[in-house]
Amino acid sequence: MSEVIKNYIVRENEDYIVNMGPQHPSTHGVLRLELVLSGETVKQVVPHIGYIHRGIEKMCEYDTYKQIVHLTDRMDYLSAHINNEAVCLLVENALEIEVPERVKYIRVVLDELTRIASHQLWWSAYGMDLGALTAFFYGMRDREKILDIFEESFGSRLLHSFNTPGGLMHDVHPNFQKHAMEFVKYFRKKLPEYKQLLTDNVIFRNRTQGIGVMSRETAIAYGVTGPSGRGSGFSCDVRKIAPYGVYDQLEFEQILYEQGDSFARYMVRMKEMEQSLNIIEQAVDKITDGPFTAKVKPIIKLPEGEYYQRVETARGELGVYVVSDGKKFPYRVRFRSPNFSNLFVLNTIARGHLIADLVAISGSLDLVIPDIDR
Amino acid sequence: MSGIIKYFADILHGLKTLWAGMRITGKYFVSPGEIVTEQYPEIRHKKQIVSDRFKGEVIMPHDENNQHNCTGCGVCELNCPNGSIEIITKRIPDENGKMVRVIDKHIYHLSMCTFCGLCIKVCPTQALAWGQEFEHAVYDRTKLTKVLNKPGSSYKGLSSKKKEAKS
Structure with missing residues (x-):
């Protein structure tokens, strides 16, 4: 706690205060960063949040468990499918519903496709933040292939409320497995282009290496999870440390980098995309025929008590906490969103850097603002 | 050096x-x-640019006799998370003079819909479906409130009951 407090300095008269946002292209949403500057050097970053607060947690108290699912799409819209799965897993574990094997493997494939699509968008936007506009077009081109798979199977490209407690809303398209494998082959070929275009670029490397170093202690103190935390060597992959679904039956590595700078966080995501491709390859073969949903009552009532479920989204650990009083609406719902914790480490790691570096650092944390405010 | x-x-x-x-x-x-x-407005008429399952809007399919499957039970209204659906029913006499409850207006607010698909999933008679229309931009937002059952349409099951009664 003392470490957190001492990072907020007392302002002096000659300090220059500038608002970055709420409409700034590099924040990817409505986030206001109050910067205390000395010349061009950042002395302090104070994030002001709440511009896109919609009260999702309160809205959940007036919705049934099936209706909650579609609200979680609107938090971290880039990993919508994984957010849905968190609520579904919570209800399934609470009621001890046995989900069919087919559903479990389809969910894993969709999770990893979502993760790749999210990382692709981040890669495109990160290049654009640092002035490499070319990256944007190449990332978007490959993301389109995943969105086509999504659109074919569940009709929507971004916010697909496809999970439902007990299984899936409807069955996937018959061509789903074929197209998923085609994408894996296609994207394996295209990944070296990413390396040549941005990873090996000397301007990009100079702008990210050694910028915004976050130690493992800082990551743990602030609860920074996901690729941002793993770039500092903090082993926090929920798929490994608390496996859900069928992740314990699949072979993949947890990517860890020790440097903790922006480039390490970048490399974690690049390597994670390769791991996700491996997971998809393993899981697609294991999709068997069978029902797409288990038998669930039309009105779900959780037994009285408290429930918690955590999953690994593309940005870190998402926790869903539900207090039930035995009625069809939950008594209280709380989301532990990854971006909220990831944002507030910005003040610690960006201090002493230039404003242009702040864009590189906040980009490497991969923030999605609606997930912070909820 | x-x-x-x-x-x-x-x-x-x-x-x-x-x-x-x-x-x-x-x-x-x-x-x-x-x-x-791709050049967007040009390819629109040349090929199908969205998939068959695309969630454009909620529609109520009608057959050639202007009949639909909706009984007016109101399950979709109950399950809608944000009140996009309003069901207005009326009572009309059937062949035998018995008063039955049928759908009068199935009002759908496209502006409030989040495309979660719960209404379509819970419908016991499969009266609702996804439409593939995606160009929803209008100048007046009242135009986004639609009545899904066409004027003069009737419930399919009611006429089959009538036919059974006739035969």
């Missing part, structure tokens, strides 16, 4: 990485077979 060598080595390395990136963009510049962009 080593400083000067490093200086020029850095410049060479920088040029090399720039060349690697430029080669990829150059490759796509000279190979028109790999163009992925």
